Amino acid sequence: MEGGENASEIGSKHGEHDIESCDKILNAEKSDVANDQKMVHDLGLSKNQLKRIHKKNKWLERRPEKRLNERAKAKKRRAIAKANNIDLGPSRKALKKSTMADSSCKLTVTIDLSFDDLMIDKDIAKLIKQILRCYTLNRRASAPMQFSLTSFNGKSKQEMAKHNGYEHWDVQFYAESYLARYPRDKIVYLTSESENVIENLEPECIYVIGGLVDHNSQKGHCHNLAVKEGIKHGRLPITKFLHMKARKVLTVDHVFEILLKVTEGKTWQEAFLQVLPERKNAQPVSKTTNSALDSLTDISKSDINETIELDKH
DSSP, X not given: OTTOOOHHHHHHHHHHHHHHHHHHHHHHHHHHHHXXXXXXXXXXXXXXXXXXXXXXXXXXXXXXXXXHHHHHHHHHHHHHHHHTTOOOOOOHHHHHHOOTTTOSXXXXXXXXXXXXGGSOHHHHHHHHHHHXXXXXXXXXXXXXXXXXXXXXXXXXXXXXXXXXXXXXXXXXXXXXXXHHHSOGGGEEEEOTTOSOBOOSOOTTSEEEEEOOOOTTTTTTHHHHHHHHHTOEEEBXXXXXXXXXXXXXXXXXXXXXXXXXXHHTTOOHHHHHHHHSOGGGOOEEOOHHHHHHHHHHHHHHHHHHHHHHHHHHO
């Protein structure tokens, strides 16, 4: 064909181009290896630390793209919901009006973030994810609780900084501890080891949830802390309403959600059954069982009273 290139010329150019591309990739890889070796030598990093740095950098590079994909998916969900008359919850406009300041619920719940030194980075990241869920739940509530984070000044704050704009959330962030922020006589530290069972939530009290993801390594730490500080503590009435073979220790977001549902008018049992994951295998305690237990208690009391009367004679 006149003025055209033959196949051998095109193949030759493509081959040269491929070789150049391979050379560039190899040179880039060699450069990366050299830089890695320099970082290991200059900063005293281990190979695992270097891998974590590379992984984080890749995540940061991909974040804008992921955000765009998430927005596209959300837009698609809204379109499908609108076409099928599916309720996706309150709109952004409605959420702007539903704030803690305007809420009829005055119950205060704070998460104590003073345990950063007891957790590895991975667990701190898990804790922040749980806090994000607490915020989302409270934000979507018709009457949000008064929600705060205390001792917000360490690694948890650094992890939270990865979420752009968190400073503008409808949450109170306090660098000082809950003891410095709230009246001591109104504080109730929630801990599963407490012997005090909470029957009702008191609006004037400040309920503290320990921000500790411990995997059993720090069992009883929050309870011991409350006892040491001489403040009130209590546990949720799980055993009164549920049969559970699993441990009664719950995650931060599960405790928060249970409290929120109770403030919204749910019974303790309803809140537990709606919130607790299936792996807990929670089964409701029947009214019959409760009546039987009450009867046994009454019989026991009667026996004790008869014994006392016999001893008197």
